[in-house]
Amino acid sequence: MSTAIDNIVNQPYKAGFHTDIETDSVGRGLNEDVIRTISSKKNEPEWLLEFRLKAYRHWLTMTEPKWPNVTYPKIDFQDIIYYSAPKPKATKKSMDEVDPELLETFEKLGIPMNERAALAGVAVDVVFDSVSVTTTFKEKLAEEGIIFCSFSEAVKDHPELIKKYLGSVVPYTDNFYSALNSAVFTDGSFCFIPKGVKCPMDLSTYFRINTQDSGQFERTLIVAEEGSQVCYLEGCTAPQFDTNQLHAAVVELVALDDADIKYSTVQNWYAGDENGVGGIFNFVTKRGLCKGKNSKISWTQVETGSAVTWKYPSCVLLGDNSIGEFYSVALTNNMQQADTGTKMFHIGKNTRSRIISKGISAGKSNNSYRGLVKVSPKADGARNYSQCDSMLIGDLCGANTFPYIEVGNKSATVEHEASTSKIGEEQLFYFLSRGIDSEEAVSMIINGFVRDVFMHLPMEFAVEATKLLGLKLEGSVG
């Protein structure tokens, strides 16, 4: 039976191809000149270059965080290519002019970029290595006053918004990787939903790292004005390389009074092979600010890829009655390591937060939940509920839960529940003895385990994520 389980968990990585496209890269390494080059290649205004340089100078004074429960070889930050863009054949006016090889890549990945996008009703921004390639549905969204474009375009077309909100939730001083990102970020998505507008379709960004040894440092900024609503989806893949690639993104969300932002991620970066060679280092800072009263930010993440994941999508609940949610499924297999969770900062009165985390460990992987719930002295009536469940597949993997709870207000209610279970021989035998084969059994057990999280994903995404879990686990139970 253990072979059956091995087969289920060990599916080949299907997004692991590399596309040969001429790229325009800067050389390896990082110094002020490289930052100036990136900035000038992007024709950036002076204030943005200043922002980058300040971040870089601050970064130089910082050291890498050592507290996560992960181990990996020391990263040589001078051996990374900080800017890599597909070489433009000419300025693109429509989809027809996008490099056909690039289109083919996205075709293989199943990304709807053209008419299929219309059918799917999803507006997509695609980021290839460092730059945004195309954004669909821009005009249709503009009719509603919604801005959805690449970060670079936003810098050109809406500098006042970028200037106002960039770094307002995650300052460059926040941590080592947010400082690095602020210095060298190359592109990403920007999304602005004006007052009272309910975004008529899901917005989606697709990230792909294609170049070996390049880092991807994207920046996403979403601003939802008073009473607006938006649902945002993010997907990620990378080709298979023997070397590790660094992905250090920063995502900032701002929700004003009564605004509602729902942010969903399916992360399937290349995880390395079964011996832990290659794979993405996914060191990401994501934070949402519930700035206004009654605002709500909801993170849903399905983390299945990357060699090492270090990621804590968080909510700062500043506005009274604001709500923060975090729903997470993190799956690790083979030699993968994940240290992921969330932080909920209760500052406003009657703020509420809810954390549902499901960790699945298989192979020799190590999966940690790390979460902070902090209630400030002024947060009267704050409430939190946390539930952290771990599932182990096999005997060689590990699961840890590190909950941090700091309560500074007596009227707060904080609840934490945790459980660990195991897909063992007895569970599988039970299914088998009813005629259900081991693959179906594992998939049913896993789907049952993640149900509370997947119900928060948009329908199509949930279907994808279910398939992905099946693929990632193919062959691993025993």
Add this chain to the structure above:
Amino acid sequence: MIINNAETILSVQELNASIDDTQILNGFDITVKAGEIHAIMGPNGSGKSTFSKVVAGHPSYTVGGGTLEFQGKNLMDLEPDERAKLGIFLGFQYPVEVPGVTNGAFLRLAYNTVQKARGGEELDPLEFDDYIQSKLKLLDMDAEFLERSLNEGFSGGEKKRNEILQMAILEPKLAILDETDSGLDIDALRVVANGVNTLHGDNDAVVLVTHYQRLLNYIEPDFIHVVDGGRIIKTGDKSLAHELESRGYEWILEENKSSVS
């Protein structure tokens, strides 16, 4: 009931099986024919539960020798799910809990998988819901059972009823019920026994594995086998059960020792 010239459902000869290099079954022989109810009794650690798991194909046990045939078909190389599809059912002593998987979804998947293998018709959720109502009634179970996670938070009695419910929908040729009576109060025992009696017919066989005689007041066996040291040391009719009840196992074990020496 014993039927002349009935089909042999299970034929086990000289079966040896071990777990982690410890031999548990040691020359186990039994023949079970259609229509019959057998009770396998014996002290703790005698190997009776192991026998049921080996027939169902539990991967922890290594079969060392002997024959194990189901309707004339060699079971040795078949996976547990293949055995289930053929019509072998094991009612568990300790059914596992599976959070998040609804009982209804699990039952339907099991039903459809087995139906498909036997060339029957698969049912969609609505059809299955209709189909299962009468089975629920048989076991005095509420439809609310189907919405709950598989065995999670079930009482001992609910778990055992759920096992018999599975037997009801999978319609096995051979049902081996491992300590189905343990942990049941008298009412639950009646319900479970009534379920088994209703489901059992001339074309299938039931093997009850039990430590106590109590269950046999409700399900009347045709044969009683006493197991010790990994093999059957005495076979009799139902009167043997009463003798065991009043005299315990010791006398048989003694009798067996003296006959061996």
